[in-house]
Amino acid sequence: MKNTSIFQSLLQPAARNRRQFLADAGMGFLAAAGLSQLPGNSAAAQGAGQPLTDTIPVKLYPLDHPSERAPAKVPAPLDPAKRIGFALVGLGHLTLEELLPAFGQCKYAKPVALVSGDAAKAKQVAAQYGIKSTSVYSYQNFDTIRNNPEVQVVYIVLPNSMHEEFTVRSAQAGKHVLCEKPMANTSAEAQRMIDACEKAGRKLMIAYRIQYEPKNAFVKELVRNKTHGKVRVMEMFNAQNIANNGQWRLDKKLAGGGALPDIGIYCLNTARYLTGEEPEWVMGSVYNTPGDERFRQVEESVLWQMRFPSGILVNAATSYSVHQSRRYRCLADNGAWFGLDPAFAYHGLQLEMSQAKEQYDWKQAPEIPEQNQFALEMDHMAWCVLHNKEPYTPGAEGLQDHRIMEAIYQSAREGKPITLKTPQKPDAFRGTPPPKDA
Incomplete structure (x- = not known):
């Protein structure tokens, strides 16, 4: 009909x-x-x-x-x-x-x-x-x-x-x-x-x-179920070349920061989502190109590392000054890597995997039908209101990202790793998972 x-x-x-x-x-x-x-x-x-x-x-x-x-x-x-x-x-x-x-x-x-x-x-x-x-x-x-x-x-x-x-x-x-x-x-x-x-x-x-999108949920299951062995390293990158047109994202009073809270947060939050863990420590570095008028108030580029309790190391970077690139890759110890490229975008996310088979490496692109990420997100909120449930990504989830970003900035200022308090239970700051049939 x-x-x-x-x-x-x-x-x-x-x-x-x-x-x-x-x-x-x-x-x-x-x-x-x-x-x-x-x-x-x-x-x-x-x-x-x-x-x-x-x-x-x-x-x-x-x-x-x-x-x-x-x-x-x-x-x-x-x-x-x-x-x-x-x-x-x-x-x-x-x-x-x-x-x-x-x-x-x-x-x-x-x-x-x-x-x-x-x-x-x-x-x-x-x-x-x-x-x-x-x-x-x-x-x-x-x-x-x-x-x-x-x-x-x-x-x-x-x-x-x-x-x-x-x-x-x-x-x-x-x-x-x-x-x-x-x-x-x-x-x-x-x-x-x-x-x-x-x-x-x-x-x-x-x-x-990202936490309501099915391709990222597929990767999460691969990581948490150790489908291809234990993930040892995650590489994450999110960047774009921002226009110098007086937009609020370049005003620190309005934005709070630059590339890290705006687009780098996708790397940070997705790593936490995939693992279900919280980082034990972070190490960060911030750089602004001298003379670039866009970055008088906010940072241009941030590189940081995180270690999770399971031993997973995350190498992440974000930038406001290079050609758009959004991707991540999870590298496992049993002959496989997998992730999304592009990742973090509004549309067109693509899964990719590589597996060792005998003397060959087989690269695959598993196809999961695309769904509108914003519709999924708003429907989850509506579903929680209808059923009186706590949302999967409540305020506590956002607060945790702010604590970690502040530790990354602190690390960049002090030039040393910053140790974080790490909850022992999985998904420590999340609420009710989205039902599969919702």
């Missing part, structure tokens, strides 16, 4: 510069501090824990011979009236180019509100996605979102320095929070975000899309 959802028929809106929203960003943290704590809204409470029996796929007869690969499951989205409503805060590149289009592939989530400092842009985007004009907010009147029962989750897609303020304001307005990575500018800010959501009884999830 043809899906006639409005979200799948909409054209992707063009992205625009975010400087205006920074200029217009509103009332501020102090205004939010006086808001009283609200209980959970009725829509979320009614959906929590209910069985989702209406998401059973329609059965179709097979088109291919049984020897061929099994077909993908027929989409079976939840009735739109029962899906979890998201408000998106910030209408920059990520929201317009990725998040709003991704709702067309969501099973449990839908967009119901927008928040922007550009009223004309917000009005245009709302019309494109069928969002009510009364559900468009500015940064100044954001707190009135507490009166909108359609909004159950606020997705914060703002410069890093604004994550704490809008997480606190969202929680105090009685809304759950999905926040882009990095979680904040500092570990202290991240801890305050966690405290605010706990005080308000709201869920907090950090948008680590």
Whole structure:
């Protein structure tokens, strides 16, 4: 049956510069501090824990011979009236180019509100996605979102320095929070975000899309199950050549740092995800090219190493000044290596493996159907609200990355390894894993 959802028929809106929203960003943290704590809204409470029996796929007869690969499951989205409503805060590149289009592939989530400092842009985007004009907010009147029962989750897609303020304001307005990575500018800010959501009884999830993506999950199983023996070394690299156009990522007050918290965090967080462990020590080095105006405030390139309790060594690097390259490789002791190239990108991830067979090395590219990473991520948050579960990547997961990044910076300053406290249990900072059939 043809899906006639409005979200799948909409054209992707063009992205625009975010400087205006920074200029217009509103009332501020102090205004939010006086808001009283609200209980959970009725829509979320009614959906929590209910069985989702209406998401059973329609059965179709097979088109291919049984020897061929099994077909993908027929989409079976939840009735739109029962899906979890998201408000998106910030209408920059990520929201317009990725998040709003991704709702067309969501099973449990839908967009119901927008928040922007550009009223004309917000009005245009709302019309494109069928969002009510009364559900468009500015940064100044954001707190009135507490009166909108359609909004159950606020997705914060703002410069890093604004994550704490809008997480606190969202929680105090009685809304759950999905926040882009990095979680904040500092570990202290991240801890305050966690405290605010706990005080308000709201869920907090950090948008680590890699941990919801099936190709990375496949690699995780190879690592943890020792399918090709014990992984000894991981090599990870994430780089891009950033434009010198006044963007907020080059402003330390807004971004907190440069390449490391923006794109290097993918290497850091993915290594932790694949192993299920936390590093015992880190050793880092930072470099800025003299005279490059882009890096007057933030770092250009970072190289670092980590050792995990199982003995796995990670060699990682990130840069803001070289041609785009996103990849990682896990090297095992039983005649194999495997990983993704490209990795970390929004689309087009590719698995690759090499195995020793007799006197030959066989290079393979296992094919796992691509799924929209943002749809998977938002659906997990919606599923957790529906079932009252802690998200797989909660605030504690984001806080841990900040602690490790701060240790990497410290190591670079002091020129020596920094020892870290290492929890003994696996997945120490993660919540409920995404169900395979969700």
